[in-house]
Amino acid sequence: MSDPVLGVPGSVVAQAPDGLPEVREGDDLLDLLDHVLPLADLVDGDVLVVTSKVVSKAEGRVVAGTREELLAGETARVVARRGPTTIVRTHHGLTMAAAGIDGSNVRAGHAVLLPRDPDASAARLRAGLARRTGRSVGVVVSDTAGRAWREGQTDIAVGAAGIVPLVSFAGRRDAHGNELAVTAPAVADEVAGLAELASGKLGGRPVTLVRGLAHLVLPLGEDGAGAAALVRPDGGDLFGYGAREAVLRALTADPADQRAFGSPVSREELLGALGRVGVSALPEGEHEVVAPDSPAVRAVVFAHGWEPVPGSASDAGLRWRAPTP
Amino acid sequence: MSDPVLGVPGSVVAQAPDGLPEVREGDDLLDLLDHVLPLADLVDGDVLVVTSKVVSKAEGRVVAGTREELLAGETARVVARRGPTTIVRTHHGLTMAAAGIDGSNVRAGHAVLLPRDPDASAARLRAGLARRTGRSVGVVVSDTAGRAWREGQTDIAVGAAGIVPLVSFAGRRDAHGNELAVTAPAVADEVAGLAELASGKLGGRPVTLVRGLAHLVLPLGEDGAGAAALVRPDGGDLFGYGAREAVLRALTADPADQRAFGSPVSREELLGALGRVGVSALPEGEHEVVAPDSPAVRAVVFAHGWEPVPGSASDAGLRWRAPTP
Numbered sequence: 001m002s003d004p005v006l007g008v009p010g011s012v013v014a015q016a017p018d019g020l021p022e023v024r025e026g027d028d029l030l031d032l033l034d035h036v037l038p039l040a041d042l043v044d045g046d047v048l049v050v051t052s053k054v055v056s057k058a059e060g061r062v063v064a065g066t067r068e069e070l071l072a073g074e075t076a077r078v079v080a081r082r083g084p085t086t087i088v089r090t091h092h093g094l095t096m097a098a099a100g101i102d103g104s105n106v107r108a109g110h111a112v113l114l115p116r117d118p119d120a121s122a123a124r125l126r127a128g129l130a131r132r133t134g135r136s137v138g139v140v141v142s143d144t145a146g147r148a149w150r151e152g153q154t155d156i157a158v159g160a161a162g163i164v165p166l167v168s169f170a171g172r173r174d175a176h177g178n179e180l181a182v183t184a185p186a187v188a189d190e191v192a193g194l195a196e197l198a199s200g201k202l203g204g205r206p207v208t209l210v211r212g213l214a215h216l217v218l219p220l221g222e223d224g225a226g227a228a229a230l231v232r233p234d235g236g237d238l239f240g241y242g243a244r245e246a247v248l249r250a251l252t253a254d255p256a257d258q259r260a261f262g263s264p265v266s267r268e269e270l271l272g273a274l275g276r277v278g279v280s281a282l283p284e285g286e287h288e289v290v291a292p293d294s295p296a297v298r299a300v301v302f303a304h305g306w307e308p309v310p311g312s313a314s315d316a317g318l319r320w321r322a323p324t325p
Numbered sequence: 326m327s328d329p330v331l332g333v334p335g336s337v338v339a340q341a342p343d344g345l346p347e348v349r350e351g352d353d354l355l356d357l358l359d360h361v362l363p364l365a366d367l368v369d370g371d372v373l374v375v376t377s378k379v380v381s382k383a384e385g386r387v388v389a390g391t392r393e394e395l396l397a398g399e400t401a402r403v404v405a406r407r408g409p410t411t412i413v414r415t416h417h418g419l420t421m422a423a424a425g426i427d428g429s430n431v432r433a434g435h436a437v438l439l440p441r442d443p444d445a446s447a448a449r450l451r452a453g454l455a456r457r458t459g460r461s462v463g464v465v466v467s468d469t470a471g472r473a474w475r476e477g478q479t480d481i482a483v484g485a486a487g488i489v490p491l492v493s494f495a496g497r498r499d500a501h502g503n504e505l506a507v508t509a510p511a512v513a514d515e516v517a518g519l520a521e522l523a524s525g526k527l528g529g530r531p532v533t534l535v536r537g538l539a540h541l542v543l544p545l546g547e548d549g550a551g552a553a554a555l556v557r558p559d560g561g562d563l564f565g566y567g568a569r570e571a572v573l574r575a576l577t578a579d580p581a582d583q584r585a586f587g588s589p590v591s592r593e594e595l596l597g598a599l600g601r602v603g604v605s606a607l608p609e610g611e612h613e614v615v616a617p618d619s620p621a622v623r624a625v626v627f628a629h630g631w632e633p634v635p636g637s638a639s640d641a642g643l644r645w646r647a648p649t650p
Contacts (some may be wrong), residue, residue, distance in 0.1 A: 152511030186477030
């Protein structure tokens with residue numbers, strides 16, 4: 001693989017061909033694609049972006065039912081609700097409205113579920129391209145997702161194979177010598193967004209060829225970390241619940257849901273948070289805190305990832321312990 | 326303006342030229358750019374993406390201080406904290422770590438603030454391009470931002486002029502007749518991401534020319550809604566606080582911060598939420614609810630956007646009223 005940073009060529013081209021026929025279960029996407037984008041034209045380092053919709057259709061993920069009826073089966077946990085909108089974390093770890101179930105561009109009374117394993121779908125397409133062309137072509141499976149804080153949606157990578165999903169600059173320095181430790185461009189997501197620009201939403205162009213990113217494409221035989229590397233682990237995110245849902249969860253504490261508040265904080269951070277609800281907690285060893293029992297204290301401690309010690313109630317309150325990692 | 330949906334051409338090219346010199350306060354970016362990307366080559370419908378970094382440098386937004394020292398001045402409110410990371414909503418409405426203050430690619434002891442009004446910066450560049458070339462060129466001012474739920478960052482549009490920021494499909498139907506009401510691709514963000522792909526982070530390529538999106542570019546004399554249209558209004562977002570911060574805010578209720586929980590819900594939704602903390606509230610007119618007073622109830626009602634009625638304490642509890650819109 002060429003250097004993912006210094007090999008940037010400065011020029012990127014995306015083309016979304018017209019004329020791909022309607023995709024049906026069992027179809028070989030590469031056969032269909034060959035008619036509108038001759039596979040023989042592909043070169044090493046090309047990237048093919050395919051919408052999850054056509055991948056799902058080929059894989060038989062079109063099912064009868066409404067999005068509402070199908071939602072529970074696709075949901076690992078509910079993140080936030082508002083009116084008709086339900087944002088969930090899917091079994092893949094994706095946080096999406098209606099679990100990414102899509103009722104558009106499908107026959108009435110049916111909906112399209114996301115591929116079961118979009119990274120595996122991408123890897124199969126990449127292997128098929130290698131078999132037919134001998135070329136190393138990166139593959140991104142894209143879907144449309146809303147964002148926190150910003151209007152509208154962008155396309156993101158829900159699956160990827162043979163392309164670096166995230167370029168790490170850890171340890172690198174800019175021209176002034178400043179470290180770029182936390183900078184990690186999510187290039188696979190940006191590639192999916194580029195394909196959305198080239199293809200549009202109504203144009204019936206579910207496949208986009210991107211050229212000029214060979215520095216991000218892995219050699220034949222390597223699929224890389226996939227789009228799974230773009231999913232922040234549950235417990236590693238500050239926004240695991242909508243703001244309102246967080247309040248309700250903390251007050252109706254179900255330990256199974258606690259991870260969505262993120263990993264447990266240090267004793268100092270917990271004491272600081274308790275101080276904001278008027279509690280001077282009694283430190284009791286490095287991983288334990290005793291605090292007077294009240295709904296507010298329980299909610300704060302719960303949201304900070306600590307667990308009550310069974311049978312620890314005393315005059316001083318409840319004892320809470322940092323979970324063993 | 327050509328049809329923003331049906332005019333999609335299927336092909337997009339981005340080029341980030343090398344060789345732009347270091348930008349200093351007072352520099353005319355278009356003068357500098359003309360040496361590496363001749364402005365005479367621009368055509369109607371081109372889009373120029375410029376990093377906020379060089380816009381800020383030209384506008385004199387390089388200031389002495391660390392990100393920590395400068396943060397308060399750039400912050401409208403704190404959204405979430407974790408260890409060394411502080412995510413805030415800026416005065417522009419952008420939700421970004423460290424308010425988008427950038428300590429990289431700047432001399433030691435200094436940092437770069439975001440442009441004061443990035444849409445106005447974009448409009449000035451667009452006007453300058455029109456004056457010099459007679460062409461309608463869309464302008465995007467880009468910056469790098471983290472996301473909820475996903476690892477890494479993508480570049481987004483913090484400023485825009487002469488380009489549609491968000492394509493609305495409201496009222497349009499797909500080939501099967503299904504309505505695409507809520508689909509609204511944030512194309513200006515995707516354009517910023519494309520420029521990041523073409524330019525890379527360390528390459529010193531702060532300007533990218535994008536061609537093939539003329540259907541998104543407005544006629545001369547129209548700047549459009551700008552990137553401000555991509556900012557979800559405070560009170561319109563489900564993720565106005567990190568999950569932990571939401572719990573603390575609700576328990577230490579400061580009415581000025583309430584909007585970050587989103588707009589007030591209906592009485593039915595509030596009653597449902599109160600039911601989850603074991604309260605059968607007494608309905609009392611369409612916009613009022615009486616509920617027994619407790620920290621848990623106060624936190625839930627607060628997070629749902631209702632306000633206590635002063636002096637309303639009775640044996641039945643406190644009276645809460647939906648704010649008048």
